[in-house]
Amino acid sequence: MNHKITTPLTFKSGHQSKNRFALAPLTNHQCEDDGTVTDAEVIFLQMRAEGGFGLVMTCAAQIEPSGRGQGFPGQLGVHRDEMLPGMTRIAEALKNTFSVVQIHHAGIRSPKEVIGQQPVGPSDHEETGSRAMTLDEVKQVIQDYIAAALRSEKAGFEGVSPAFIKYLSAWDRFVKDQHLTARLKQYDDTKTLTLSIHHSRWLDHTVWISSARSELGD
Numbered sequence: 001m002n003h004k005i006t007t008p009l010t011f012k013s014g015h016q017s018k019n020r021f022a023l024a025p026l027t028n029h030q031c032e033d034d035g036t037v038t039d040a041e042v043i044f045l046q047m048r049a050e051g052g053f054g055l056v057m058t059c060a061a062q063i064e065p066s067g068r069g070q071g072f073p074g075q076l077g078v079h080r081d082e083m084l085p086g087m088t089r090i091a092e093a094l095k096n097t098f099s100v101v102q103i104h105h106a107g108i109r110s111p112k113e114v115i116g117q118q119p120v121g122p123s124d125h126e127e128t129g130s131r132a133m134t135l136d137e138v139k140q141v142i143q144d145y146i147a148a149a150l151r152s153e154k155a156g157f158e159g160v161s162p163a164f165i166k167y168l169s170a171w172d173r174f175v176k177d178q179h180l181t182a183r184l185k186q187y188d189d190t191k192t193l194t195l196s197i198h199h200s201r202w203l204d205h206t207v208w209i210s211s212a213r214s215e216l217g218d
């Protein structure tokens with residue numbers, strides 16, 4: 001019997017996963033402090049690929065070169081070129097599956113004690129001690145996402161997935177979601193951006209996706 005879930009899936013890019021089983025991104029806190037890949041992380045993902053998943057996604061990998069977007073201790077990083085050798089090891093270990101990096105910026109949820117600097121987000125936020133991003137910082141983080149996607153491709157991965165869409169209404173762990181969360185954004189704050197700029201530059205996730213596509217293709 002030919003169950004659909006066991007049949008291949010072809011993506012718009014032409015890449016194919018051999019079945020419809022996909023490993024959800026799972027953060028294991030087992031990379032080095034600076035985001036460098038460890039043997040434990042490579043083996044964890046390799047075992048899932050060998051187990052037969054048609055698509056294996058890494059855990060959320062931080063993207064801002066300074067480390068400001070790190071969300072958890074021991075989080076994987078694709079934020080700097082020094083991460084390439086480790087990321088290449090993971091991509092090679094995932095050769096028999098469709099390999100995807102989840103790219104991530106934790107915004108106000110970056111713990112100060114982990115990142116060693118003030119976290120940033122859509123507006124000043126007392127609870128976390130984070131501050132509003134400037135428009136230039138927003139534009140830079142968009143570029144950081146794109147650079148992380150290109151770095152992932154260079155390492156040998158076949159796809160990237162920005163960590164935000166599934167949390168639009170439910171969670172605010174990721175910086176793009178935070179800009180979409182009414183209780184966190186106070187656009188009349190003079191330190192932050194105007195509503196229209198937020199909408200045109202940040203909130204509309206198609207901007208992110210089309211920016212990335214113009215660099216990466218489908």
Ligand SMILES: Cc1cc2nc3c(=O)[nH]c(=O)nc-3n(C[C@H](O)[C@H](O)[C@H](O)COP(=O)(O)O)c2cc1C
Binds near residue numbers: 025028059060163
């Ligand atoms: C230990 C653990 C780590 C997780 N890490 C991530 C992550 O890095 N990125 C992400 O988007 N979701 C993460 N999740 C959420 C899972 O990918 C998944 O969405 C969630 O467990 C719900 O899936 P389920 O309905 O199949 O249980 C994590 C979940 C767990 C339990």
